[in-house]
Amino acid sequence: MSSATPELIRVVYISRANFKVASAETGVEPTVARILQASRINNPKLDIGGLLYYGDGCFFQCLEGERAAVVELLKKIKRDPRHKDMKVVYQVSTQVRQYSNWSMKYIPASDRVQLLLSHNGYDKFDPYQFDKEMIKKLLQAFRLINHEQDRGGEPGTLAQEGASAVDQRKALLKWLAAPVVLGLLAGLVWYGYA
Ligand code: FAD
Numbered sequence: 001m002s003s004a005t006p007e008l009i010r011v012v013y014i015s016r017a018n019f020k021v022a023s024a025e026t027g028v029e030p031t032v033a034r035i036l037q038a039s040r041i042n043n044p045k046l047d048i049g050g051l052l053y054y055g056d057g058c059f060f061q062c063l064e065g066e067r068a069a070v071v072e073l074l075k076k077i078k079r080d081p082r083h084k085d086m087k088v089v090y091q092v093s094t095q096v097r098q099y100s101n102w103s104m105k106y107i108p109a110s111d112r113v114q115l116l117l118s119h120n121g122y123d124k125f126d127p128y129q130f131d132k133e134m135i136k137k138l139l140q141a142f143r144l145i146n147h148e149q150d151r152g153g154e155p156g157t158l159a160q161e162g163a164s165a166v167d168q169r170k171a172l173l174k175w176l177a178a179p180v181v182l183g184l185l186a187g188l189v190w191y192g193y194a
């Protein structure tokens with residue numbers, strides 16, 4: 001009898017919102033908030049994780065989990081009248097989960113996303129225009145944005161993360177150098193008495 005590990009997949013699809021956007025003075029647009037609420041109740045039961053971005057009237061959602069469960073959820077989401085033009089733009093088989101802690105993480109539209117778009121020659125979030133590289137860049141950026149939000153405080157940069165690693169190395173060097181300096185001092189004192 002085989003006990004093969006179920007295949008995991010990570011899928012990204014895009015779609016267009018099919019509702020009139022209500023003004024959300026603070027926080028998340030109300031329809032998107034309801035979608036998130038349902039996702040956060042349903043996805044953990046299916047062992048599915050992922051993230052959802054909503055901007056400029058378009059959705060970008062990444063779903064990760066066992067193939068059969070993800071395929072079923074995609075069918076259900078496709079029937080949802082709150083969006084249209086659903087198109088899968090990325091799909092990989094994987095053995096390592098990247099979204100195990102996120103039943104459905106919401107990534108709000110932000111200046112950083114806008115910056116990434118303009119750096120890549122796009123003036124708005126229109127995922128139907130994005131190539132495969134841009135989809136991968138977005139996934140990476142969303143994971144980084146989320147990581148920074150989880151750590152609290154202002155979003156930093158990869159350069160800042162590099163800087164903190166340098167600080168750690170400096171501290172380690174100081175700690176290692178201390179016994180050498182003490183040894184030298186002790187030698188000088190002993191030499192003075194001799
Ligand atoms: P309920 O939330 O109780 O909804 C019952 C039925 O009413 C469903 O058929 C639902 O489609 C429909 N419905 C609910 N609210 C509205 C509304 N305001 N307008 C029109 N129809 C409505 N669901 C997940 O479980 N996980 C996900 O990751 C997920 N991602 C989504 C991403 C997008 C972009 C969209 C548009 C929907 C997503 N959904 C997701 C919602 C999904 O399509 C179903 O609505 C939801 O799974 C049904 O949840 P439920 O069985 O608890 O029913």
